[in-house]
Amino acid sequence: xxxxxxxxxxxxxxxxxxxxxxxxxxxxxxxxxxxRQLPEEGLKFMVYLQxxxxxxxxxxxxxxxxxxxxxxxxxxxxxxxxxxxxSAAYFCASSPSGPSTGEKLFFGSGTQLSVL
Amino acid sequence: xxxxTQPISMDSYEGQEVNITCSHNxxxxxxxxxxxxxxxSQGPRFIIQGYKTKVTNExxxxxxxxxxxxxxxxxxxVSLSDTAVYYCLVGVVNTDxxxxxxxxxxQVFP
Numbered sequence: 452x453x454x455x456x457x458x459x460x461x462x463x464x465x466x467x468x469x470x471x472x473x474x475x476x477x478x479x480x481x482x483x484x485x486x487r488q489l490p491e492e493g494l495k496f497m498v499y500l501q502x503x504x505x506x507x508x509x510x511x512x513x514x515x516x517x518x519x520x521x522x523x524x525x526x527x528x529x530x531x532x533x534x535x536x537x538s539a540a541y542f543c544a545s546s547p548s549g550p551s552t553g554e555k556l557f558f559g560s561g562t563q564l565s566v567l
Numbered sequence: 568x569x570x571x572t573q574p575i576s577m578d579s580y581e582g583q584e585v586n587i588t589c590s591h592n593x594x595x596x597x598x599x600x601x602x603x604x605x606x607x608s609q610g611p612r613f614i615i616q617g618y619k620t621k622v623t624n625e626x627x628x629x630x631x632x633x634x635x636x637x638x639x640x641x642x643x644x645v646s647l648s649d650t651a652v653y654y655c656l657v658g659v660v661n662t663d664x665x666x667x668x669x670x671x672x673x674q675v676f677p
Contacts, residue, residue, distance in 0.1 A: 455610070486667070493654065494611070494667040542610045555601070556665065558610025 453478065455559035456525075457543050463565045464533050472528040472562045476545030483526040484544045484556065485511075485518060494542060500526060530564075538566045571655045576672040585642040587671050589655030592636050600631060600638045603654045605670070611654060615640065642673075650675045 456475040464470050476483050481502050486494040496510040500520035511518065515533075520526040530537055540563050544556040572590040579585045591600070599618050603611035615622055617629040617638070628641040642649055652670040 484665070493652075493669040496666060540608075544610070555613050555616065556603075556611075558612065561608070561610050563608075 457559035470530040473525045474543030475525040480545035486542045488540045571668045573671045587640045599658045605652045
């Protein structure tokens with residue numbers, strides 16, 4: 452019974468390159484959330500997706516960042532033209548249904564993005 | 568949005584009971600209170616959830632007073648492996664995101 456799988460675990464990019472972070476939710480979960488965490492800080496909400504739909508992207512920068520959760524395959528968080536300030540841990544979480552009262556999130560181990 | 572306030576850090580010794588209190592003054596009627604634990608370089612892990620009074624599981628207890636404006640996570644007889652950051656979340660009905668605060672960094676000493 453696999454949990455949330457994120458890959459790669461560590462990703463190194465040079466400034467200006469693209470970063471693609473993948474998240475496979477718990478089997479049967481159709482809701483995915485992405486969070487960003489800077490060192491010594493809490494988790495910052497970025498985006499909430501359901502299959503093929505972006506429900507809430509209010510925490511995601513309007514430029515260079517995009518997310519998708521296709522009908523088949525993992526959810527992808529894409530960062531174009533990365534800058535040093537994008538260096539952070541990116542966590543994905545999934546849940547079987549939406550964030551209604553009482554929902555529990557299952558988190559992956561995160562992707563540590565380092566921008567040189 | 569129901570904002571939560573927690574102490575930034577706490578220290579304890581092995582074998583002691585640790586109580587972490589979270590304030591959530593504008594909690595809504597249907598909101599639940601959920602606590603997560605996060606170890607370094609790992610994603611948060613669900614600990615316990617409650618609505619009112621007291622909830623207990625194999626890991627912790629959660630105490631919620633009648634007015635529900637605060638909650639207390641109780642960790643009995645902590646060990647070194649309980650050193651982690653603990654987050655209190657309040658579920659917000661009819662919105663699409665769960666907000667994490669800055670959490671409480673618990674350090675357990677031998």
